[in-house]
Amino acid sequence: MRTLREAWVALAGLSAVFLFEMLDNSILNVALPTIGRELHASTTELQWVTGAYAVVFGGLMLAFGAVADRFGRRRVMLVGLVLLGLAGLATAFVTTAEQLIAVRVAMGVAAAMTTPGSMALAFRLFPADDLRVRAMNIITTVGLVGLALGPTVGGFVLAVAPWQVLLLMNVPIAALAFAGIRSGIAADVEADRHRDPIDWAGAVLGTATIVLALVAPTLFVERGTGSWAPWAVTSAAVAGAVLFVLRERTARYPLLDPKLIAHPLVSSGLAFKAASGLATAGLGYLVTLQLQLDWGWSAGLAAIGMLPQVIMLVAGGALLMPLVNRVGLDRAAWLSAGAVVLGLAFYALFGNYGYVFVAISLVLVAAGLRVVGVVAGTNVLRGLPASRTTIGAALVDTSSEVTTGAGIAVTGTILAAMFTGSLAGGNWTAGQTTEFRHALTVAGLVLAVIAAALVAWGFFRARGNSQAERPAEAMATA
Known part of the structure; x- marks a missing residue:
């Protein structure tokens, strides 16, 4: 496309994806005390209501990035948006903290499938760097507005509605994103897809390393530096990173080509x-x-x-x-x-x-x-x-x-x-x-x-x- 105006439908869909990522945790944090009371959740369970999403999201991004490059960025993003909508709907039936954590895990998977693709598809829309930067600026601005307004919106919603509404809001956001991307972005071009086999060993090592690296800071804050657990997890993350680098340097088809x-x-x-x-x-x-x-x-x-x-x-x-x-x-x-x-x-x-x-x-x-x-x-x-x-x-x-x-x-x-x-x-x-x-x-x-x-x-x-x-x-x- 040659102008931002021509791509407005696609940009609306991609902006909705980034809005979900930025709005999600910021709008939910304000509801944690209410969730704790209604679901009789412990402090640890409440921490994992937000932490499970972040860990799964961060851990799976590389793996789903590799999948999307091979099977189609648009296709993987649309599947992720369907998963996001279904996970949002499932919130209405949550009755325990464990069920809510499971929903948050599903949302983390959906975010890992959609968020990297939003940047990649925005980049693909335009041939010129200045338009690419302008497009990403628009998408980022929408997301940051959501991040800024999330706690305030969440507080107003909680005043008049149950906390489940905060996650049910993901359903219309996913629907908007799905409609914009499906109608505004052309199907993946076969020539732009990566043809090498997926490095599953590298994907597992990379995911494990990132998950451990994201869990370690939480353990340091929760248990302190005198506990063995955060140090053990940190050591495992370092070992995983070393093994991942060695794997990528020796694999015939590496997940990340050095x-x-x-x-x-x-x-x-x-x-x-x-x-x-x-x-x-x-x-x-x-x-x-x-x-x-x-x-x-x-x-x-x-x-x-x-x-x-x-x-x-x-x-x-x-x-x-x-x-x-x-x-x-x-x-x-x-x-x-x-x-x-x-x-x-x-x-x-x-x-x-x-x-x-x-x-x-x-x-x-x-x-x-x-x-x-x-x-x-x-x-x-x-x-x-x-x-x-x-x-x-x-x-x-x-x-x-x-x-x-x-x-x-x-x-x-x-x-x-x-x-x-x-x-x-x-x-x-x-x-x-x-x-x-x-x-x-x-x-x-x-x-x-x-x-x-x-x-x-x-x-x-x-x-x-x-x-x-x-x-x-x-x-x-x-």
């Missing part, structure tokens, strides 16, 4: 996404604890305190095209990733001096995230052949998911090591307050250094693309 990942656009884009995920997760976790535990703000006031970030995430799309037009896609990627790291470092150094400094940090990080989320993903897909775009999009999302978990794990570990007593115990002594503020600074700086190293590595990788041949031509000969 030569493709080594392309400058791909490796740099993944590094920028990883850095932004790490920094954003760490900042969000630290600010939430600071506002409520250190400064004594209520949950409602703390939510208002996060508004600068929300506003920038939603409105920051206006920054995207002017920046890209001025500096180009490659430079926009590392500049925006650098802004995220700068915002985190600013918070670590000055966040203890007052809310104004916290707000500046939130705005810096949100502005960078708003740009890098679109540009880095676009660059990854630019560096891949047409037959690998879905697994490329899955890899982008996975890198962000895993480093988000890592950011929370690193932050939680540093806080546990430097703070004496229980963080949530309340009535801190002057010594505990000092310990927390020192830990906040150390955790922020450690994450900023790690994220800065990723951005620096991505920057030098991206420079290798400046003299390279056109991505499609280069990868065709790889």
